[in-house]
Each structure stands twice: as C-alpha cells, then as structure tokens.
Amino acid sequence: MASYIISSALLSPQKTFEGTFPEEPITTESLYLLCAEPDYKQIIPPVRLRRMSHILKMGLATSYLCINESKVKPDSVIVGTGQGCTGDLENFMRACSEGPEELLSPIPFINSGHNTLAGQIAMASQIKGYNMTYLQEAASLESALSDAMLLLEEGTSECTLVGAIDEFSALSFKIFDRDQYWRKEAVNNLDLLKAEKPGAIMGEGAGFFCISNRPDRQNIELVASESKMNFGTEASVKWVTDLLNQYNLTTNDIDMLFVGRKGDLLTDDTSYAGIEQLFPTATIAAYKHLSGEFPTVQSVALWMAVKVLSGQQLPDYATLKAGTRTAKTILLYNNDLSTENVIIVRKG
Amino acid sequence: MTQEELIEQLKDQIIKALSLEDITPADIDADAPLFGEGLGLDSIDAIELILLLEKEYGIKVEDPRQRREILASVRTMAKFIEDNGKA
Numbered sequence: 001m002a003s004y005i006i007s008s009a010l011l012s013p014q015k016t017f018e019g020t021f022p023e024e025p026i027t028t029e030s031l032y033l034l035c036a037e038p039d040y041k042q043i044i045p046p047v048r049l050r051r052m053s054h055i056l057k058m059g060l061a062t063s064y065l066c067i068n069e070s071k072v073k074p075d076s077v078i079v080g081t082g083q084g085c086t087g088d089l090e091n092f093m094r095a096c097s098e099g100p101e102e103l104l105s106p107i108p109f110i111n112s113g114h115n116t117l118a119g120q121i122a123m124a125s126q127i128k129g130y131n132m133t134y135l136q137e138a139a140s141l142e143s144a145l146s147d148a149m150l151l152l153e154e155g156t157s158e159c160t161l162v163g164a165i166d167e168f169s170a171l172s173f174k175i176f177d178r179d180q181y182w183r184k185e186a187v188n189n190l191d192l193l194k195a196e197k198p199g200a201i202m203g204e205g206a207g208f209f210c211i212s213n214r215p216d217r218q219n220i221e222l223v224a225s226e227s228k229m230n231f232g233t234e235a236s237v238k239w240v241t242d243l244l245n246q247y248n249l250t251t252n253d254i255d256m257l258f259v260g261r262k263g264d265l266l267t268d269d270t271s272y273a274g275i276e277q278l279f280p281t282a283t284i285a286a287y288k289h290l291s292g293e294f295p296t297v298q299s300v301a302l303w304m305a306v307k308v309l310s311g312q313q314l315p316d317y318a319t320l321k322a323g324t325r326t327a328k329t330i331l332l333y334n335n336d337l338s339t340e341n342v343i344i345v346r347k348g
Numbered sequence: 349m350t351q352e353e354l355i356e357q358l359k360d361q362i363i364k365a366l367s368l369e370d371i372t373p374a375d376i377d378a379d380a381p382l383f384g385e386g387l388g389l390d391s392i393d394a395i396e397l398i399l400l401l402e403k404e405y406g407i408k409v410e411d412p413r414q415r416r417e418i419l420a421s422v423r424t425m426a427k428f429i430e431d432n433g434k435a
Contacts (some may be wrong), residue, residue: 041370050367051392101405105365106395 002224003149004215005345006159007070010303011035012291013061019069021307021315024025025290029186032168032202033284033292048124051107053088055167058206059117060124063163066208067125074161074210076130078147080140081296084114086169117165120181137229138336140164142294143341144283145211152213159212164299168204168292170267176202183263190317192263192289198263203292207299219348220309223247223329224256228342233274236340240333241274243342249329254279256308258301259320260334262288271335277332283323285314298334298341305330309347354426362422365400366393378422386421394419401425407432
C-alpha cells in the first residue's frame, strides 16, 4: 500500500510558516540560525502556552498548521527528535546543580521528557491513537516516517501526523563545538555553501507532515525513508544505488536531488560529491544555508520537495545546479558523518 | 514592610514564578481566590507557590492540610508570611 503526504508545515529560520517558498531568504551573519517564529498567542490557547518551553511552542504551532491544512484528521502521532526538549532539560539540570534539590520547580522536569511534544499534540488535537517518539539522532525523522508507512501498511492508521523537531540550545552548541562541529567565526548564511572553512552553523526547526493511505488532489507519494550507518563514500553510493533498485527506480528517474551540504570545507565533498555524480542531469538543491544544521534537518528538505511537487518553483537561492526536467521524483540525501539518510517522494 | 507592600511584592513574584505573561499586578485582586475562579490556577501552580514561599521567604509549609488555607488568595499568603515573622 502506498503512503501519501497530504499536508505539510514547516517552522524554520526562513518565513516558511506561511506555506510557500519566501521570495527572499532571511540572511544573517551568525554561528547559528533561529526560527522565524509566529505570534504563538494567535495559535495556541494562553492556558496551554503559559507552561510551554520554546520547543513545545514550535512543535504545537506547526502541528496545528499541518492538521488544519489536511482534509483528514490524523489518528496517530509520531515525532522524531534528535535532541528532545533540551532547553527544559538544561533548566532542570542547572536547577539541580545550583540549588537545593527539594526546591526544584516541577515544570521543567515535566517538559523535559523527550515524548512531551507528542503527548501535548495528542491532548491538544484529541488524537487518541498510536503515539510514539523516535529519539535517534540524525535518523529520528526517517525512523518516524518509516514507522508511519508501516502503520498505514498494516491498517493500524489511516492518517498519521509525523513531526520532526529540534531546538537551538546554548549548551548543545557548546558540546558539539568541542567536537569541532561548528564554524569558529560568524558567516553570512547565504555564503555558507562556498565551504571556505571547516564547520557548519547550527539551526533549529519543526516540520510536520500528514501521511495518509489515500492520495489527495496533489497525489504526492512518500516512496521511501531509509537510514544507515555511514561507512564512507563508496559504500554510500552503493547503498543509494541499491535503494533505487529496491524501489524499482533508476538514477535517470530522479529529477531533483536535495543534498545536505552544510558549508564544511572538510566534509562536504567527501559526503556529497559521489552521490551528486550519480545524478548528472538532475537539479541539485541545498537547504542548510537557510536552516542551519540540526539532527532532523531533512524535514526542511522534505517540506521543500513537497512544495516543488505541489507546483511551486524551487527558488534560485536553494538551487545548486539547475536541471532541465520538471521534478516528478525527488531524492533527499543527508549525511551527518555517522548516519546517512534517504527519503524519496514522487508525484503520482 | 506593610501588608499592602508585601502583597504587591507577592503579586510580582507570582506572575514571574507562574509565567503569567499577560497578567499585571493590577489585574490580581488580593482577596480573590487563586484557584478555580480568579486566576484559575491548578495543582502544579500550587506546588510552584509552595516553592515560592520556601525560596523567597524561607518558610516551609510542613502540614499539607494547611496549604489550601494559605494559598486561598494573595492576602492569605501575605498573612501567612507575616505570621511567620518573615515580612
């Protein structure tokens, strides 16, 4: 049984919450990009909003938007998050270390569970079926999508809301910085992909997708969502080629390729050049200069792919190489050095 | 500090502790019930208010049965602080 993406919503450092590609991207000179947030008071009831941390506001608002856009109410919720509710976790741990433990505020503790968002969405939107959270670093979104496809396949669900979310936190930034993960100097995000220096810039975002067992008018099929450990360029190329065979596709079928180039002088070419060469005539698109890097960042590419398949034009600022064909089948490839992910979507 | 000054201080502390972003001290009636009606607080807020009394005024509410009476309104909280000589 096929799975179809019948609605999508994205909160990112760009003005994507309005549902279309922004005409001009937001540019900033920084080591990280933060979401262009809406006025949450207009979206989330004040009673709920009061105790919500940053990531919960991001996730709940984006889930509302996605559900509102869908013609079918989801019966299940699956969330993928690489780092979970780190902001509240940090607040809770800081309070533990700084103050007497018997005087800890309960709210950061309640909100610091990784599955808090999935629970909040279920309560807010009265989705009483399957509720799951995947916390698998860079494979969290892809695992959530894969689980949704299995749910639809076995008939447990008719429409599943799949979300991907990660928030910026100063502590996470510092921890990854010890591993030389980030740029050392602020960079204009639109210049990032020139990859003149080592390191990426951090970002954050929330992407939600309603996945149904029946197509809507747009007829956008979610063909595959796969992850594996990264064993180097040759193995990556073989893996992607084998995946295409597995889904009865060839490299010629891929009209557009989204790559997770992040502007890192040391790793971008080794991670992506081999995959790009597999598809010499495809359009190649990039997105991390718009969103920054975070574990579930491929949700940004998936939202963009859905918009392209819905008829919107891929903006020049996201195009690395223009192809000649209209995009009907799109492959998303991301490689975070330890894990690599592939998502394939196509117009039915 | 007079009781009225203490009440104003408590209102500020309650707004901050409970993240009542859209509420100003002037919106809080010192004699209105904090729970159910009035501000419409709930049991998690009650825990936060008990923590507030301990953190800000050094008063530990030993008997859980006292809590309903102490947290009835901002004025009852202020009176409890005064009765414990912490105002």
